Amino acid sequence: MASRLYNWLDSRLKLKPIQKTLLDEPIPGGASWIYVFGSATLFLFLTQALTGMFLAVYYAPTPDHAYDSVQFIEQELWFGGFVRGLHHWGASAMVIAIGLHMLQVFLYGAYKPPREMMWIAGVVLFLITMGFAFTGYLLPWDQNAYWATQVGINMAGTVPLVGDLLVRVLRGGETLGALTLSRFFAVHVLFLPSLLIAGIMLHLFILRRVGPAGPWTDERATLSHETFYPRQVFMDAVVMLGVFAVLALLAAMVPFPLADKANPADTSFVPVPEWYFLFYYQLLKYVHGPLEPLATWVLPALFMLILFLWPFIDRNPVRNPTRRPMALGTGAAFLAVVFVLLGISLRDLYAVPHVDPEVARGKELYAQFGCSGCHRIHGEGAAVAPDLSFVGDERPDREWHLRHFRDPASVSPGSFMPKFPLTEAQLNDLTSYMLSLKRQS
Numbered sequence: 001m002a003s004r005l006y007n008w009l010d011s012r013l014k015l016k017p018i019q020k021t022l023l024d025e026p027i028p029g030g031a032s033w034i035y036v037f038g039s040a041t042l043f044l045f046l047t048q049a050l051t052g053m054f055l056a057v058y059y060a061p062t063p064d065h066a067y068d069s070v071q072f073i074e075q076e077l078w079f080g081g082f083v084r085g086l087h088h089w090g091a092s093a094m095v096i097a098i099g100l101h102m103l104q105v106f107l108y109g110a111y112k113p114p115r116e117m118m119w120i121a122g123v124v125l126f127l128i129t130m131g132f133a134f135t136g137y138l139l140p141w142d143q144n145a146y147w148a149t150q151v152g153i154n155m156a157g158t159v160p161l162v163g164d165l166l167v168r169v170l171r172g173g174e175t176l177g178a179l180t181l182s183r184f185f186a187v188h189v190l191f192l193p194s195l196l197i198a199g200i201m202l203h204l205f206i207l208r209r210v211g212p213a214g215p216w217t218d219e220r221a222t223l224s225h226e227t228f229y230p231r232q233v234f235m236d237a238v239v240m241l242g243v244f245a246v247l248a249l250l251a252a253m254v255p256f257p258l259a260d261k262a263n264p265a266d267t268s269f270v271p272v273p274e275w276y277f278l279f280y281y282q283l284l285k286y287v288h289g290p291l292e293p294l295a296t297w298v299l300p301a302l303f304m305l306i307l308f309l310w311p312f313i314d315r316n317p318v319r320n321p322t323r324r325p326m327a328l329g330t331g332a333a334f335l336a337v338v339f340v341l342l343g344i345s346l347r348d349l350y351a352v353p354h355v356d357p358e359v360a361r362g363k364e365l366y367a368q369f370g371c372s373g374c375h376r377i378h379g380e381g382a383a384v385a386p387d388l389s390f391v392g393d394e395r396p397d398r399e400w401h402l403r404h405f406r407d408p409a410s411v412s413p414g415s416f417m418p419k420f421p422l423t424e425a426q427l428n429d430l431t432s433y434m435l436s437l438k439r440q441s
């Protein structure tokens with residue numbers, strides 16, 4: 001049945017030659033699991049495109065509505081949290097997949113002649129992906145989004161000569177605001193996807209013209225002339241399925257809550273970037289004063305330049321990694337620096353902060369007495385009563401809290417907050433917890 005339909009279509013649309021070009025491409029040395037990262041990246045891009053389209057149905061790119069619309073997607077919309085989770089984890093997965101893809105190409109020396117153009121097109125795709133990451137981060141319009149983007153834009157401002165222009169182009173106005181959000185949204189959902197699709201087509205076109213690189217020695221390359229279909233197609237499909245399963249699991253199990261809504265007045269907020277920018281964020285902490293431009297633009301620009309020109313810098317014609325000590329050494333040194341910086345940054349971020357036992361007990365009481373039935377802390381809980389996220393800044397007086405807990409209406413006339421049956425010790429713990437809720441601890 002299917003084959004009769006195919007024959008019918010083929011007699012009209014002449015599909016068989018296309019099938020031949022698409023599936024019968026020979027792979028030197030045969031199919032291998034090591035070649036799956038390119039397809040995995042492509043698959044992840046398609047997942048991002050699809051989930052992004054659905055998110056865009058509900059997302060509103062204005063400072064007044066962006067945060068609430070994401071909150072709505074996350075909490076109210078049927079499957080909204082799941083789709084947002086897929087998009088969020090998909091972005092990280094895409095960075096990992098590209099990284100592994102580049103690593104494989106690097107190890108196999110697959111960027112060497114005649115494939116220099118493939119490498120360059122690939123670096124462009126990598127940059128576009130970073131553009132997606134940067135523009136996408138602002139869209140939820142929470143504190144992290146706002147202040148991390150502020151940092152990014154300020155860094156662009158340190159580039160000599162064109163810095164001011166860059167800032168104006170990125171920001172759209174005098175301050176980070178409505179104009180910035182609409183242009184980041186437009187770039188994220190219109191400009192970058194178009195560029196990426198064009199880039200992928202170019203990348204694949206070049207691949208089809210020069211052919212896949214295959215193993216690094218001619219002996220191995222001539223061992224097999226297996227075609228792309230069926231074994232490589234099968235391997236790619238298995239990996240795509242596996243990648244999707246992991247994403248779905250993460251999206252379903254690991255919530256990714258928003259931080260507080262962006263508050264442009266709160267200049268004390270210290271943003272945390274996505275994990276793949278953490279190593280760089282750590283680097284920025286080490287440079288101060290006159291050395292700052294080194295980290296904010298000299299090193300990144302130099303890195304990009306070297307990346308682009310790499311096939312022309314590494315002139316060694318040998319592809320076998322055991323006989324390329326310079327190239328492999330350079331690559332390993334770079335990765336070592338990145339991972340050490342990432343490690344330090346993660347250690348600092350997740351170092352178990354010393355929690356005062358009173359505060360910890362107070363936090364438990366807060367949950368036990370159902371305070372979140374009326375109060376909200378960093379987006380969690382009902383908004384019937386005052387938001388307590390920063391109550392320690394707003395009401396720093398311990399005595400006030402003690403009196404308030406004993407009898408709310410005595411200090412806040414007309415308060416409908418119940419009098420909780422608290423022991424003296426519990427009163428004390430709960431108050432310590434309230435006082436600990438500050439902007440900067």
Ligand code: HEC
Nearest residue numbers: 369370371373374385386391408412415416417418420434
């Ligand atoms: C039935 C709803 C309700 C519950 C439950 C509730 N509160 Fe309240 N709370 C209020 C209301 C209304 C106010 C504002 C009036 C006032 O200050 O009493 C308030 C005020 C506060 C304030 C002062 C906030 C400010 O900025 O003025 C604190 C602190 C507080 N509550 C802590 C708690 C804690 C801790 C619990 C749990 C043990 C709790 N609340 C449970 C309704 C509630």
